[in-house]
Amino acid sequence: TNQRCTYTFDLIMTSDDSCEVSFKDALVFDNKQVTEGSASQENGVWERRKTLPAEMISRNNFSVWSILKKCIGMELSKIAMPVVFNEPLSFLQRISEYMEHTHLIHRACSLSDSIDRMQVVAAFAVSAVASQWERTGKPFNPLLGETYELTREDEGYRLISEQVSHHPPISAFHAQSLKQEFEFHGSIYPKLKFWGKSVEAEPKGTMTLELLKHKEAYTWINPMCCVHNIILGKLWIEQYGTVEIVNHSTGDKCVLNFKPCGMFGKELHKVEGYIQDKSKKKLRVIYGKWTECMYSVDPKVYETHKKSDKKTGGDTKKVKQELSCEGEELDEMPEVQETVTVIPGSALLWRITPRPAHSAQMYNFTSFAMTLNELEPGMTRLLPPTDCRLRPDIRAMENGDIDTASTEKERLEEKQRAARRERSKDEEEWSTRWFQLGTNPHTGAEDWLYTGGYFDRNYTHCPNIY
Numbered sequence: 001t002n003q004r005c006t007y008t009f010d011l012i013m014t015s016d017d018s019c020e021v022s023f024k025d026a027l028v029f030d031n032k033q034v035t036e037g038s039a040s041q042e043n044g045v046w047e048r049r050k051t052l053p054a055e056m057i058s059r060n061n062f063s064v065w066s067i068l069k070k071c072i073g074m075e076l077s078k079i080a081m082p083v084v085f086n087e088p089l090s091f092l093q094r095i096s097e098y099m100e101h102t103h104l105i106h107r108a109c110s111l112s113d114s115i116d117r118m119q120v121v122a123a124f125a126v127s128a129v130a131s132q133w134e135r136t137g138k139p140f141n142p143l144l145g146e147t148y149e150l151t152r153e154d155e156g157y158r159l160i161s162e163q164v165s166h167h168p169p170i171s172a173f174h175a176q177s178l179k180q181e182f183e184f185h186g187s188i189y190p191k192l193k194f195w196g197k198s199v200e201a202e203p204k205g206t207m208t209l210e211l212l213k214h215k216e217a218y219t220w221i222n223p224m225c226c227v228h229n230i231i232l233g234k235l236w237i238e239q240y241g242t243v244e245i246v247n248h249s250t251g252d253k254c255v256l257n258f259k260p261c262g263m264f265g266k267e268l269h270k271v272e273g274y275i276q277d278k279s280k281k282k283l284r285v286i287y288g289k290w291t292e293c294m295y296s297v298d299p300k301v302y303e304t305h306k307k308s309d310k311k312t313g314g315d316t317k318k319v320k321q322e323l324s325c326e327g328e329e330l331d332e333m334p335e336v337q338e339t340v341t342v343i344p345g346s347a348l349l350w351r352i353t354p355r356p357a358h359s360a361q362m363y364n365f366t367s368f369a370m371t372l373n374e375l376e377p378g379m380t381r382l383l384p385p386t387d388c389r390l391r392p393d394i395r396a397m398e399n400g401d402i403d404t405a406s407t408e409k410e411r412l413e414e415k416q417r418a419a420r421r422e423r424s425k426d427e428e429e430w431s432t433r434w435f436q437l438g439t440n441p442h443t444g445a446e447d448w449l450y451t452g453g454y455f456d457r458n459y460t461h462c463p464n465i466y
Contacts, residue, residue, distance in 0.1 A: 048371040052088070054400025055361045056137075059084055083406045087137030087363040088398035090388035092148035092161045093372045094139040095173050095188060098207075100368040101127035102155045104350060109181045109211055114250050115283050118275050121209060121218050122245055122254045122286055123294045123349035126271055128207070129222055129239060130352050133269075133291045134364040136227055136235035140394055140409070142171060143416050143465045144430060147386040149454070150372070153178065160454045164432045166416070170205075172435040174450035183210045187435075187448035194230075201225040206443060217442045220245040223258040238268065239290060248442045251278025256286060274299065286349070288340050295346040305343045373398055384459035386433075391466060412466065419465075433462060 104124040108117045142163035151158040161173035164187070172187040188205040203222040210217045223241040240260040246253050256273035269289040274282045275296075285302040288294035297305075356367050375389055388394060393408035423430060434454050440447035 046377060048376075049374050050356065050367065050370060051358060052362050052365070052370060053398055056363050057084055057397070057400065057402050083393065083397060083409050084402060085138050086140055086397060086405075087135070087365075088394050089139050089369065089372060090142050090146065090148060090391065090394060091139040091169075091190075092142050092146060092163065092171055092173070092388055093369075095161055095171055096148060096150045096159055096372060097131040097366070097369055098128040098173075098184070099150065099152070099155070099157065099159060099175060100131060100353070100366065101350065102152070102157055105177075105182050105184065105209065105211075106156065109177075109213055114214075114216070114247065114252060115275060115277075117211065117214065117216070118218075118245070118247055118252050118254055119284060119286070119296045119347070119349055121247075122256060122273070122275070122296075124209070125207070125220055125222075125243060125245055126256070126288070126290050126294050127350050127352070129225075130290055131366050131369060132225060132237055132239070134237065136237065137363050140388075140391070141169060142388065143391075143412060144420075145386055145433065145463045145465050146388050146391075147384055147434070147454075147462075148388050149383065150175075156181075158455065160434060160450065162432065162434050164435050164437075164448050166420075170448065172448035172450070174435070177212075180212060182212060184208070185450060197231055198226050198228045199230055201227075206440060206445065206447065208440060208442060208447075214249075216247055216249040218245055218247055219440070219443055243273075252276070254286065258290065287343075288349075291352065293340055293351040294349045295340070295342060296349055297343050297346040301343060301345050382457065384462045386459075386462050386465055416465070 101124060104120050104127060108120040108124070111117045111120065144163055144166040146163045148161045149159070156178050157175050158178065159173060159175035161171060164170050164172045168189055170187055170189045172185075174183070174185040176183050184207070186205055186207045188203060191202040191204055193200045193202075202224055206219050206221055208217060208219050220243050223239045223243050225237065225239050228236050228238070238261050239258045241258055243256040243258065244253060245256070252275060254273060254275045256271055259267035259270040259272065261268040269291045271286070271288055271290050271294065273286045275284040275286065276282050282299045284296045285299050286294060286296050287302075353366065353368070355364070356362075356370070359365060362370065373389055373394060379389075383389065391408075391412070393405045393412060396402075396408055397405035422428075432448075434451060435448045436451050438447060438449045439445070440449075
């Protein structure tokens with residue numbers, strides 16, 4: 001078979017104490033089928049696409065510096081970038097990539113122990129940002145009122161997202177299990193800053209995952225993200241910062257440290273953390289890379305391994321690590337270090353799905369991302385006119401027509417500005433369609449909450465934004 005699990009990979013890892021460790025030493029929490037491409041419908045009539053209609057457009061003849069040199073330290077959401085620096089997806093579609101590893105949520109729902117569930121939820125939180133690896137194209141800014149629907153019967157969920165605010169840009173989403181097992185929702189206000197050679201994204205907004213059968217709610221905020229070398233050199237991405245996942249029902253907490261790469265790239269992509277109960281007793285250690293895999297292990301086993309590692313000189317170099325993009329002197333991408341050293345007795349929580357061979361020519365999309373802008377047979381008549389699959393600029397870029405994409409992008413932005421002027425003249429407030437501002441019942445903080453009704457398929461009052 002082609003299952004993604006420990007006993008089918010014969011990859012041997014060698015730890016610093018010369019103990020050979022294979023994936024066979026790990027228990028398995030992640031047993032999702034690897035499909036090597038797109039999933040097909042159960043009736044076998046139709047398959048999701050495995051490629052885009054056209055390859056990525058070259059950016060070699062365009063200078064981002066000419067646009068950004070006056071913007072150092074500024075918030076970037078109001079700056080219009082040439083379409084050539086985009087990827088052919090709306091930010092709403094990019095958000096839906098959090099759902100690529102939904103099998104982890106299903107796995108968490110099936111577990112009886114709350115700490116086991118927390119482990120898998122932590123892996124899901126890491127997997128939700130894994131698609132950003134090498135994704136250096138900018139998604140299209142959603143228009144006010146834009147929506148995106150993603151229904152995946154094979155994965156057992158459906159999602160609706162809406163652009164609920166333009167200034168500041170806020171995107172709200174709500175995903176629900178088709179069998180009423182879970183709900184996953186949040187609102188995202190990404191703050192982007194330009195620091196001379198890099199762009200830093202602060203992902204403001206809380207993720208909330210509710211496991212309905214267990215009456216549990218987990219919340220967290222995603223890590224910081226930085227895109228390096230946006231002026232010269234090879235673009236590369238790192239994520240860093242502390243992510244705290246709280247189980248509001250039990251008081252358990254998982255603290256994950258996304259490590260900045262530091263000098264020599266020693267910590268590039270690494271994630272380490274622990275799960276503690278409400279009395280702050282550490283119960284599991286979580287480790288791995290957000291670009292590869294995540295494991296968990298008993299804290300005592302982890303400490304023993306760490307001491308052994310130090311004795312053999314595995315931790316002799318201490319390097320100063322910067323926690324921000326600001327003030328960098330060297331921006332060269334470090335060489336990717338060895339893959340994760342598996343500690344004996346660890347449990348594999350998650351392993352990333354391999355990207356298709358032609359991914360680099362397709363904006364570094366995953367197989368999942370490749371399908372997000374596809375119009376499935378019969379879909380057009382079911383979608384509201386606000387769905388971003390119907391956006392002409394994104395569609396043109398996907399088809400490799402950069403001139404039409406640029407013209408349409410400018411037309412849509414001007415149409416949006418004109419509509420805003422009309423509302424201002426009439427002293428009319430914009431009214432959201434599927435979400436409203438409320439209070440997150442678990443955090444007590446302000447949040448955009450789904451009001452329901454989207455899947456009733458009554459779209460007569462949806463605005464004409466395209």
